[in-house]
Amino acid sequence: MNILKPGNILHTNRREHHTDLYHGDELIIRRGQTFQMELELNRPFSADTDKLHLDLKTGPLPMVSKGTHVIIPLVEHLEDERWEAKIVKQTGNNIRLSINSPASAVIGLYGLSVTTSSLKGEATATHNSSKNIVMLFNPWCEEDTVFMDDEDERNEYVLNDTGRIYYGTEKQIGARTWNFGQFHEGILDACLFILEKSDMPPSGRGDPVNVVRVISAMINAQDDFGVLIGNWSGDYSDGVSPAAWSSSVEILKKYHSTNGTPVSYGQCWVFSGVTTSVLRCLGIPARSVTNFQSAHDTDVSLTTDVYFDANMEPIDYLNSDSVWNFHVWNDCWMARPDLPPGNGGWQAVDSTPQETSQGTFRCGPASVSAIRSGQVYLKHDTPFVFAEVNSDKIYWQKNLDGTFSQIYSEKKAVGHNISTKAVGSDERADITHLYKHQEGSEEERIAVETASRYGSKPDVYSVPMAEDVSVEVKMEGEGPRMGVDAKLSILVKNQSPHPRQTTLHSQVAVMYYTGVLKGTIKKEEIPVELLPNEGWLSTRG
Template structure:
C-alpha cells in the first residue's frame, strides 16, 4: 500500500508546545509562528505505519512568488537519523501505529516570512509520490534567543523589553522640559503580523534578502515613509491635517498598520518623527529584531554631508536665509535596533541607529541606517550605512561662516556643544527614562570626543573645516533661567560675554530672536538688537532680554575688534 499522509498537526495553538518554546505565544491567532535556528515539532497521521526502510517523507516550505532552492526560498527538508545544527532537517522522535512525531530543525540564517507547507511521501521503489497540502502556513521570524542568529541578544530582561514588550514611552519636548507619551506598539495584536509581512512583500527586496536583518531593517526604514515606495505613513509638518489625522493624535501603531494593510497599501495620513519611530519599533519587534524608540534633543539636520551644522551670514552679519538649510530640531525621534554586523570590522555590532523619518536620501532612497553606534561614537563615519548623517545629528559642531567681499566664506566661530543632548529611551523593565547619550558619543569636550569629531569631518564635504585653529579669547554664552520658555510667559535670556585675554576688547553684540518650529525651521524674527560692549582684560558682561513667546530660537553674533564671533 502506498504511504499517504492523512493529516498534519503543527502544534501551533497559542498554548501549544511550539509557540511556547519559540516565545511566539503572544501573537494573535493559532498559525505556526516559529523563530529561526530552533527546532519545532509536528505530528502526522498516516494511512499505515511508517517503514523507514521502504518509505520516504519530505517536507517542503516555499516563500515568495518564485521559490528557488538556490535562493533559500524553496526549502526541502529530508528525514535524518540525527539532527545537526545549521541546516534544515527533520527527525522522527516518536512513532505509534499510524502516527509519527517529527522534530524539525531550521538554520539561524533562514529567510523570514510566510511559507506555504506541503508533505510528500513515496515508496523508495516507486517514483510516484503523494503530496499532502495541509492548507496551513508557517511564519518564520528572527530569533534573539538563538546564539547563531545575527540578532541574538544575550540578556533575558532586554529581550523581554525590546522584543516582547508591546507598550513603551516616547520622549519629546526640549532637554530642559522632557515630556513622555505612552505608545502602544501592539506588535502581537490581531492583524499586525500580517501587516508587517505585507510591508515586506510590498517592498522591492527579493524574498531571498529577508534572511539578513541588515537588509530587512534598511527596507523597513524606507517602507515606513511614503516617499519612493508608497510606504505606510505620509509626513506632514504644515499644521494642516484636515484630510487625515494629526500626528499628535496617534498613540498606537496598531490602527496605522491595520489601515495600511486593509486598504492594500494606501499610505496613512499623517506622521511626524515620533509616529514614524513608533511604527518602526512595532514592525521590527514583530519580525523578531530587538528595537527601541530613541529621542535626541537638539538634533541636527545636516543637508550637505559636511558633518557640521552650518550658519551663514553676509558681510553685515545678517543671516543668509537661502544658504541656511541646516537646522537643529528641538527633538527628533528615531530607533535603535540590535544585531551583529559581520559586514563591518569587529566591534561594530550591537545597537544600530535606524531612522524612518524622510529627511535625506540614502543611495537614492529615503531611508537611514542601520548605522553602528560604536562607529558613530568613534567618528568612523566611513562605515555603512548612513553613519555620517547620524553622527551629524548627535555630535556635529555648529559652524558660523561670514561672507567675504569676494564672495567666499570664512569660518568665524564654532559652537562645540550645540547638538546631541539627553539622548533618551525607555529603561528596561520600568517607565523611567534612560539617558543613552554615552552610547552615541564620548563626554562633551573630552579629548576622545574631539578626536571623533575631527576624524568624522575628514570624510565630509568640508574636510578642511578643522585644519586651521581659530583663536577664541572672548567667550559668549546664552543662558535661560529655569527650565526654558513656556507658552504665554516671558522668556528671560541672559547673554554672557567674557574677555578671556589679557588685552582689552571692544565688541558689538548682534542678537536676533525668532519663532522656530520644533524641526529647527525658523519662521519670523521677532526681535533684533545691537549693543556696543567694551571689555577690560578678564572682564565679563551680560545683557538681559525678555520675549513673550512659546518656542524661540536665539541667533546672534559678536564682533570683537576686527574679528566677529557668533553664537
C-alpha cells in the first residue's frame, strides 16, 4: 500500500491551511481544520467487508491517554472537535480521505501508519508512511486558543517573515530591519528540534501557554543549552557580535546543524527576533516589542529602588535594580482559560535571561491586560514585567538605626514609548496604552499601588509623603549625543503656601544602555530656600 500525496492534494492542503510558504513536501497542517489524504491500496476497499484506521504518533513514548498516540477511525459523517476520517472519493484501489483534528491537538512531528483488516479482524496489515505530518497551531480556527480574528493582524503576526525592531532612547528611537525567516528552508525543522530538546513532554504541546514558556527558556542558553548565549561584555571575539545579526535564520540553522550547540552571541533584540521567528513558525501570533526606560526589578519589590547612606552617597551593594535605555521582548496572542476572564489577547514573553522563573531563566506569558491593571498575582511572571513598564523609582536614605526612609519617588521614570512594528506597514506603533493607563491618571496610580501590595515591600505606599516640593529635570534638544555637550535644566518648585528649605543632590554618571553605571562624572549639593509657590531654576552643562 502506498500513502499518496500528489501535487494537487499537497497544494490544496497547504493552501487551505495557510502553510504554502513552508519549504519541503511534508504534509504541514494546522489543528482544528479538515485536511485531505490519498491512499493507494493493493485492492479495492469495501466498507462492507474491510476496516481501516490511521495511527498518528509523536514523541519518544506515544500514549493514547496523553494525546501523543492518536487513533483515527473511519466514520460515515465527520463531526467537529475530534479525530475522524471519512472516505470522500474512491477510484479503483485509490481512496481519498477527509480527516478532522481537534483544535486542542498536540502540535509537532507525527509519524503516520495505516492499518487495514477484514471486519472479522483477519488479514490485518499495517503500513508506515515514509512521510511525516507536521501539526501546527491554528490562528484561523475559532476553537484554537491562539485564534486571531483580524485577517490583517494574522498576516502581520503569523505570515510576515520580516519586521522592524526598535532600539536607542525614547528621544532617539532607531529601527533595525529583521528577517524572521520562519518559512525559510530548515527553520521549521529547527523549531521542532528546539521543542524536542526541551524538557517539556510532548503531551504538553497542546497548550500554547506551555509552549511559549518553554520557548522563552530555550531561546537563551543560560541553564539549558538553549539557542543563544547572552553577552554584554563588549568582547565578542570568539563569536558574533549581537549587533551584527539581522536575521534569525542563520542562528536557528546553526543551532540545529550542530545538534544544539548554543550560538554566540545575543542581546535582547536578538533574543526577541529569534523568539518571534519560532512562535510564528509554530503558528502562535507574535511580535517584537521595545520598552524605553525599562526597569529591571531584582527583588520583586515592584519598585525600582535606589539606596543612599546618611551622607547621600549611593550604597552600591544594595543598588542592584537598574533602568535600561531600552529592552526588547515579545508579545504573543492567545486566550488564557487558566486566568480569570478578560486576560486573554496579548501576553508578554521575554527570552532574555534576567531573572529565574521557577528555577529557569524565562519570563511569561504574562497577560498584558493584567499588567495594565496591576493584577500581578496572575501567572506567569507578571510582577517582573509590571516593574519593567510601570514601577515607581523610589529613593531611600539610611537612618542611624540602620532602617531606611523614603526620601523621594519618581512616578514617571520607567516605561516610555513602548513600540512595535505597525500592522501592514513599516511605521512604528506606540502600544504604551496597552501596558499601562495614562501616566499620572487615577487608574494608573491604583494599578501601581495594587501591584506593590503583592511585592516584597507592600508598605511602600502605606504612608502618604509630603510632595509639595517638586523636581523636574529637562535636557535640551533630543538628548545626549556622542561627542556633544549635554545641557540640563533643573527646576525645583515649592507648591505649598509655606516656605521650604531643601538640599538638591545632583549626580551625573555615565551608564551603559542596560542601566549599569560606568562612572560618576560630577556631583553637587546645593541648598535651596523657597518662598511659598516659588520656583528655582538651575542650568548645568
